Amino acid sequence: MGKKILVVCYSFSNGNTRMIAKQLQQALGADYTEIETVTPYPAYGGFNSKVVSQGQREVDEGFQPEIKPLSVNVADYDVVAIGTPTWWYTMAPAVLTFLNANDWSQKTVIPFMTHGGWPGHVIKDIQNGCVGAKFLPDMKIQFDSQGGSNMLTSQADINAWIERVTKAI
Numbered sequence: 128m129g130k131k132i133l134v135v136c137y138s139f140s141n142g143n144t145r146m147i148a149k150q151l152q153q154a155l156g157a158d159y160t161e162i163e164t165v166t167p168y169p170a171y172g173g174f175n176s177k178v179v180s181q182g183q184r185e186v187d188e189g190f191q192p193e194i195k196p197l198s199v200n201v202a203d204y205d206v207v208a209i210g211t212p213t214w215w216y217t218m219a220p221a222v223l224t225f226l227n228a229n230d231w232s233q234k235t236v237i238p239f240m241t242h243g244g245w246p247g248h249v250i251k252d253i254q255n256g257c258v259g260a261k262f263l264p265d266m267k268i269q270f271d272s273q274g275g276s277n278m279l280t281s282q283a284d285i286n287a288w289i290e291r292v293t294k295a296i
Contacts, residue, residue, distance in 0.1 A: 132157035136210035165193040186215040191224040208237035216247025232259030239266040
């Protein structure tokens with residue numbers, strides 16, 4: 128019997144992380160779900176917008192926003208790919224909530240993240256948050272630094288990562 132695979136992500140603003148998650152989901156034949164906060168964040172309006180300062184404050188304080196129940200039970204999966212945008216050099220606070228709400232022992236995790244030129248320590252933070260998990264190749268996908276959807280990481284690099292992950296599963 129094959130391993131049961133889930134791709135889960137938190138995607139904000141223009142959906143860059145969602146786009147990568149959907150590519151991975153399709154290639155792996157995995158189930159898919161998204162992390163959503165109970166209280167939505169304000170819309171992104173550039174680097175001086177309210178959500179940017181709110182995000183920085185939440186990261187600095189280790190805030191974990193309440194998230195909506197997922198459409199699946201993570202405990203039912205052997206392999207979980209976790210995607211997040213970079214928020215102040217780490218994962219989005221909603222992803223921290225998700226990590227702390229689940230048992231990662233005996234799971235295989237595929238961390239991936241999107242960023243605008245500052246990848247920070249997101250991958251290491253995901254690994255630290257998934258205590259007891261085994262990890263497959265991670266990926267850092269860069270988009271333009273203005274919060275847009277212009278992908279700077281080549282599609283060939285993403286395809287090569289997906290191929291490495293597929294072989295490792």
